[in-house]
Amino acid sequence: MSPTSGADRPERIRERTYVGIDVRGALGLTGTMLAYLSLSALIPLACAIGYREPIWPFVGAGAIAGAVGLGLQRLGRRSPGPIGFREGYLVVSLTWLLAAAYAALPYLLSDERQVSRPVDAFFEGMSGFSTTGATVIVDVEALDRSLLLWRQLSQWLGGMGIIVLALAVLPRLRIGGRQMFESELPGPEVHQLAERIRDTARRLWLLYIALTLVLFGLLLVIGLTGLDDRMDPFQAIAHALTTMPLGGFSSDARSLELFAPVTQWVVALFMAIAGVNFALLYLALVRRRPRAVARDEEARLYGAMLLIGSAVVCAELIHAGVFAGEEALRQAVFQVTSLMTGTGFATTNYVSWPTVSIMAMIGLMFVGASAGSPTGSVKIVRHLLVGRILRRELRQTIHPELVQPIRLNGRTVDERTLRAVLAFVLLYIGIFIIGAILLAIDSRFSSVELGMTEAIAASAGTLGNVGPALGFAGPMGSYAPFSDFSKVVMASLMWIGRLEVLPVLVLLTRNYWRV
């Protein structure tokens, strides 16, 4: 009798598994996303046909993206099972990288010389989908209208999120989608508008489309009634497409500087609206419960920050004699709203503004708008929670046994979420510092003159998906003078910033890939 009993050892021992995630399945899903996204080339294609401009940049881009997408999808067919929680991070991160590459294709395929180099085109594409608004194009007006529309459209598509869009329109993804939805939609917690993720995604996108149309209508009326003779229908659609996603690409080289004050006020208003949590906007505008916004603690702090920022800047502008009267107020409100929400429009070249205003500008890049809006940066709710965590720490220094749950809108916030918020803020600051240092070091090796303020502003502006920095990369300038290495660094910052740091960073850990 053998001392061991039971079933015999199986004939074949399975080979050791090294890779813990289903890469094939993730690539397949990414391919599906890209294939559907390639359909968006039809819109600038129609525009090109209408304006009798070259059509093949869009035909080519659509064809390449479609083919790559379908190829990847085919690859995923042999994946063993449904896409899980872990693969979600890879799908989200890859989808955004490929989307930026896809956005770059029409620039490369056109004979536009300002974006003919791959690095420039990729930078512009990432800046588009991530709704940053940083540009390497100096002379915007030289672009074909169809290419210009593509540039604006990429921001509009990226604003509410590619995956949220995919969840809303795709027939069926092989995943629940909640986790990817959460990693793409900004903020620590996602408001559910419906029982099913798909319905929530649909409602968000419909609201987004409706608000874009309203803004387009208003700008059109302003143009047609002669209140602003620069605002032709093309400018109206172009600016509506980049205001709602808090993007910041303008079809005018001087951004909104040359437009009439009424246009600037309307755009400022819509930037402020787009910075509110879309779930709250949905409650207020669709369900007719405007008090939902007024009662929300994040929305209130957001409003307060806008007011305080504008007041400080306005006071200094008047005091320093830069502007006076309505203009001082308008310039302060517009610039503060634009930078805080991460849009990046400008109505003046604020690079030469006095010190406090410049500091306020850089500071506001770290504030961001509300979670659940297309903004970038840290976001108001995280500032609110960090403030409460710090207040609790101070209280617990005096009363060590005190148990104090942290509340947001009367509901307690999970301690795990609070830890994630702290981790996010620390990682965000760390990455911002690394970015600024890399830019500064790189400027030593290239012929770019980059001061400390400019390096800080460029890192904060791209990581926060704001757009313009200071100096030559200011609101009326461009990022063209940066070296290729710096452009890659900044494109990465935009990518990391848009996906809120964690989905990208987990890909860099060994544990993510291993069993």
Add this chain to the structure above:
Amino acid sequence: MHTFRDAGARKGYPPARMRIVIVGAGQVGSTIVEALHGDHDLTVIDVVRERLEPLAYRYDVGTIEANGASRRALRDAGVGDADLFIACTSRDEVNLVACSFARVEAPHATSVIRTSNVEYIDLWREGRLDVDFAVSSELETAHAVSRSIGIPAARQTDVFAGGQVQIVEFDVPEGADPAVIDLPLREAKLPEDSRVFGIIRDDTLTLPRGSETIRPGDRIVVIGSPTAARAWGSLLSPEEAAVKDVVVFGGGQVGTAIARLLAAQDIGVRLIEPDRDRARAVAEELPECRVYNATGVDVDFLERELIGRAQAAVFAIKDDAENHYAATLARVYGVRFTIAVVHDTISTKVYEQSGVDVTVNPRGVTAEEIVRFAHDPRTQQVAMLEGDRYEVLDMITKPTSEYVGLKFRDMPIRGAMIGAIVRDGKAIFPRSDDVLQAGDRVIVFTETKRVPDVERVL
């Protein structure tokens, strides 16, 4: 011992005995049996024989060892003939199920349940729970604690006529205001809208006449408006300020209910709970209270948080011994006013021995509340003052009463006193030349043995 009138009285029948079925022979059940057994036919159902036996030996009641949540057991117990059904086990679900079956078996019986869940109480108030009366131990305890904190010197407070009339028992301390002490009552400056119902001295109650005096060491029973009751409180303990800062020890269901009620009265509450998860849960539930995760016997903690300077401390720790130690320790650290929730009947004496000012027994207050309901509906509330020797009756004057039309000064005293009348929904504290009218709701203070007399004449 209490006397209770029958359910038939409400329909105009002569007083008769009621058949009452009680599910649950724990402390609440036993207290109810003790109060009701003399005048009614009781059947007690419980799953534990050891709980039933003492009741069967001591009182003349029927006992059935069975599950009260079983329809067959209820049928065997004769629920079909019951006039009143009381489900008072410590488990809410058993009480609810038992009551549902009783409703089916005896559609006309009045039903009472005990529950610890405030949600069930709310459901009952909304009329969505098919029971006639629901009582929560936690809520009753919290009210009792809150009443005694509202009026610091009060031993016990009872509320009548929707809060318009309060009956409060005070210990008269040394150093009470000389305006009321050692003076004949008719010369003393008593707060308006109040009367001294009774003076308890050397364990005997006297219904005071105008010549009587209040002395330190007496226990007095006062009836009056809430304002008057507060005025009495400050007259008898003038150095005590309004309580604004209370520490609650123990964050169980009782402690939480107390903290919530006190916080709702704008009192700053600090709650101490040793279990980390429970402390967190309480802190989430009560944002307006400060919750500490500590034991009540951690000396460093007590010193650091200046617990000794709290105006009052409530002890609601589940274990009587621990609770008692915490209360004594708090007194050592200088808490002047201590209120303890007790669980064992004998603990009351232990707490009093060690100087705890007020004790509240959750099961006692629950039983009292249920007995009140079992009482003649004309007598809407019964306060069990001083154990069981005195009773406050709350009843409607019959048109045939020999007292109707008489002035109060002309009423013969028969060991009872009318303290307040409620006429057209308003409380009146009668003077000697006011006249009693038919249909007046009167609140009468009397010795228990005179209850039948009082009921007859009114």
